[in-house]
Amino acid sequence: MTDTAVIGQRVPRLDALDKVTGRAKYTSDLKLSGMLYGTFLRSPHAHAIIKRIDTSKAEAVPGVKAVLTQAKLAGKVAKLVDEAHGTTMDFLAFADTKVKYQGEKIAAVAAISRDIAEEAVRLIEVEYEVLPALVDSRDAVRSDAPIIHEGEKPVKAANGETLRNVLRSTDRVEGDVAEGFAQSDRIFEDTYIVPRAHQSYIEPQVAVAEVDPSGKVTCWTSTQSIFGVRNNLSRCLDIPPHKINVIGMTIGGGFGAKFGGVVDVYAVLLAQLTGHPVKIVYTREEEFLDARPAPGLVMTIKTGVRKDGKILARQAFALWDVGVQGSGSWATPRVKGVYDIPNIDVHGYDIATNKPPTGAYRAPGGPQASFASEAQLNKIANALGIDPVDFRLLNMREGREVDFKQTIRKVAEKVDWWNREKGPNEGWGVAIGEWTNGNGPSSAVCTLQEDGSVKVFSGLMDITGTDTAMAQIAAEVVGVSVDRVAVTRGDTNSAPIAVASGGSQVTFSMGNAVRRAAVEIRERVVEIAADLLEARPDDLDLRDNKVSVKGAPDRAVTLGDVAKAASKSKGGPISGKGSFANEPSATTIAALIVKAEVDPITGKVTLRRIVQSLDCGKAINPMAVEGQMEGGAVQGVAWGLWEQMAYAPDGRMLNPGFLDYHLPTAADLPAIETVLVEIPTDNGPFGAKGVGEPPITPGIAALQLAIADAVGIDLHQAPFTPERVRAALREKANGN
């Protein structure tokens, strides 16, 4: 596809104007007649027995319409089932006899105003017996650790230890790792630590729910998947999916955390109870106390290499701090990644702690596992005296429809890596991260209208500009200009099924569905235009909003004329539908180079350059791909420098707000430089791959190397705060 008219163009996002003018409608903008406001009573303790709950004073507050506790749900289904990214969580809607994390929901109140609801929450009396809390996954696995979930059974781990509080494990064994280590010239063993990080979307979790007299549910929410929310509500509340309509409003950021279950279920429960619509909007503090942040990781990784640099064996033992529920362990095998390593022995464990449940965050588990994997590779390259880029080129395998080596080479060339220069206390770092596109089921419908414009309709949520990509795909296939394509989304009642907007799958999966729907349109256009123009179908050219005879551009009809003719034909108006699922998906790789300066006095790290390359297949809209790369790169380095959810020993969070949880702003960052590497994939629409996830993965490790290169310290725990940098510098000065 070298000769594309719209694919590959830099097209401004279709939703840009509505967003910058404040016209985009968010869930919290909704005001329904008779609407109530819902709030929660939350546990102040991370681990405690509930001895008594008394809601009578709260219920007596004028304006309070319902106070809901687990006891009042008796007989109703009230278990949450959260299936984002294949992990099933299963827990009660409210704590009843025991709380397991600070912020856990104990009761919900619906009242005619938010103030009244909050007043009622304050009047609920709860008597607790506080228990010791498990905060660190390394403590939680000890044989003498308290048990968080009843019925838990100790697990015999691969390293021979017996682990407590294990929720799930992932193992990957290839070859013979002992033999691999035996053949190695050098063996490295390190432990790397990444704390939890919050997705920090600007718009908090929010839902409005309404239940009609027949029990049909309507739920407006901010989500990455209206079908995911619907199916989740169906399972939690035992209502058939077709009796639930989920309407996706504009979404103010998701990054993996907006798949439902956090507020929507409660809004529906309160609406069922009161007969009124109910709105719930999280505060920022609630976001930090009880949403679905990324799990933390403690990984011990052991790698054997020959002195020529060839990696022979890798072993990893990972404890994922998932809180009361969640999973990260499935990402542990990423320590093999794109490298050709003959012997692998990897074991990851999801460990329950007295912290809130965790969920997906852009490339789930990727930034954490990549830090351990890539930081150690940098350390090994340095120890062997091999350039870290060359070291990777040496060990990378060949990909199918992806070019790992070219991608890292291109980013290195961009900064003239092999001739790089640095000033005092400056250093360079490099790392890579790969990801594979999701390929879930999608359907789309396209219509050619009588004014020659095209409509694209689906149930897809746009969080990253994918509507614009869909418009470009339809425009390219049908031969219209992109300003004549309108992309709209239905609700779960009206739209055919759409993939979740996550897992780097939207462009790949829905893009194919839209392409197929547009091809159906194109085929009928050609058939009708051939008739109108008295030409052979093969001789027709669809371009610039018209169909013309090749070599005779004056013999042409507009697409509007064709649509009008169709509406009078027996075949009827021109519309097409396309479906897609489960075809082999693409692998992508991002490579990141950062240059940083370390202040040896304060320990403050300042970023000087951030340069990222990405194999994006074909870039449908380069501007959108660059946007994804810029956002991902920033989040990656932010995990490295600033972001962490900090907990006191009793399990209470120390920084539940943006004053103390440091999110970078533009002032903290240099301009991000990007390099697109376009290796098309056969199954992608026009060769495109999903690009959402890979850019976040290499951030921590690249930064770690830059700091090491700058001031000669080998940090193992993110984020690399001034305190930790200073401590390492002191340690180095002390000769340790």
Add this chain to the structure above:
Amino acid sequence: MTDTAVIGQRVPRLDALDKVTGRAKYTSDLKLSGMLYGTFLRSPHAHAIIKRIDTSKAEAVPGVKAVLTQAKLAGKVAKLVDEAHGTTMDFLAFADTKVKYQGEKIAAVAAISRDIAEEAVRLIEVEYEVLPALVDSRDAVRSDAPIIHEGEKPVKAANGETLRNVLRSTDRVEGDVAEGFAQSDRIFEDTYIVPRAHQSYIEPQVAVAEVDPSGKVTCWTSTQSIFGVRNNLSRCLDIPPHKINVIGMTIGGGFGAKFGGVVDVYAVLLAQLTGHPVKIVYTREEEFLDARPAPGLVMTIKTGVRKDGKILARQAFALWDVGVQGSGSWATPRVKGVYDIPNIDVHGYDIATNKPPTGAYRAPGGPQASFASEAQLNKIANALGIDPVDFRLLNMREGREVDFKQTIRKVAEKVDWWNREKGPNEGWGVAIGEWTNGNGPSSAVCTLQEDGSVKVFSGLMDITGTDTAMAQIAAEVVGVSVDRVAVTRGDTNSAPIAVASGGSQVTFSMGNAVRRAAVEIRERVVEIAADLLEARPDDLDLRDNKVSVKGAPDRAVTLGDVAKAASKSKGGPISGKGSFANEPSATTIAALIVKAEVDPITGKVTLRRIVQSLDCGKAINPMAVEGQMEGGAVQGVAWGLWEQMAYAPDGRMLNPGFLDYHLPTAADLPAIETVLVEIPTDNGPFGAKGVGEPPITPGIAALQLAIADAVGIDLHQAPFTPERVRAALREKANGN
């Protein structure tokens, strides 16, 4: 299709619960942030020159955001183009130099409240020079009549006269009518008169419009066709259709009058001018003064018959009182109807009068033309001593896929017509009316969901229960129960094109589109289920929400299982689309028998029985078909007994409200009896025909005969009010 599971079942309307519980959302329920209210200044005179308009006092009222007149529209497109039912109207948005009917819009005001807007309207000063008004079409055609529209040219009519104020004409000539009359034994000539009637939908005309900073228009309205409204706005305001989104809200009655142009254009103009959303809701008085009622008719009809009853020739000369714009003349040829008449000479003229424009009203022109045609046939039968049912059977032609004779025979059998009995002052009447289904373009999308439910999506507006019919069609084809089908409508941005909900075309056209979309689903279901069940596709049975092997009902998979398998297959999720247009459509016939009692003292007519038969093809939902028959029959007899828009000689309406415009209630009527005659049509879905229009057509004529049969008077002018009945009885007593 004798073996249908869902087609032919009496299924309650899907929207019933929402409507009876008050949950259905109408346009006037909308409240948008910053919304203004729009109202109009209207002419108090039916015909006048505007010498001066001064809006300065109105503009100075605090809270008034805009005062719009034709002068202020200079440079903007501001002509209304109304294409309901193929008639193009073309007039200015506001009167500028001349008003042509009482109630014509002179200015529009947008203000922060309705009260303020009305106050501002009162402060607009207009100076008029009143002109004589043309109220009766017979006066308007006279050579000395004032001219209503500049540039009008006199027309030489078929009868040799020169007619003024003719807007349009329709002629139909077959055979040699002079020869036909020459061969006739008897010739009858009569003039019949029907006044204007208003559709009297309960929900008045209403629209809310919003215009975004880029000029994109969103319009919420009560309409029978969101695409019609969109295209009309596009033409009036010179905005490309794809920059206009029309959202159809629940519609509280339409009957042909809700195709846009009455309020929506003005709401958009005011929204453009002010930058705010604007709502306009008509009052009932405005409905009567300036909407789109049915035109009046004065028809002279001449019929020649042999003494054995065979009709040999028919001639008609019709003046349709359309007001300033509109058309009825195209319905004039209905005087031939279903009869085998060799010689026809029919001429209809649309005559401009100083009354509001007219539009479509259920079977446009049908009730009026049928009155003249059928009343005269009853008179002829009586004069020849032939039973009026027998007289029709004698002259009816054979239809294609329709049975005219069986339909009238069935209704006659229902009342035991040939042995009918009557008490003192009671009489029986009969008449028929036929109609042909529209066959406009439609597309629909169906989706099979993973819970085994089916979604039907289109841009169709449901005014008569057609959503329920669509659900039944999809359910039948796919083999699900009807409670598992959800029917949703999109807006013009999201939905593929749909026919207008008028012209008795919805079930025929959209029904076919839905059927085709469902067939696409069925085909993929069979393919996948054959695989899952290891059976031949031909051996499979789709029924009761599952697919089973014929003869082995235990070998079955649910439709949900099939959908789940599809979502993992390369073909992707199961959805289907269907399009339809322009295939030969069906003819239907309704036959009506009424029994009435006339009080010879007061002249009051009381209905004793109303019995109607209808050839509906296959009744998808007999309850819905009966509902259409009951509603149509009531409107038909109401035109005969009560309804009329009455005008003073100066053109002012005398009864612009429901206190004086008599709509019947249940207290005025006996229970309506219905007889379904099911003659399937090849092209209809499951043989179905559209049924909306025929039931209204025979009402006036059947009633006229019943009164004639009761008290021996031959009324020629509807409605048959007590005053007219008494006058005729007096005349009869006087021997005239």
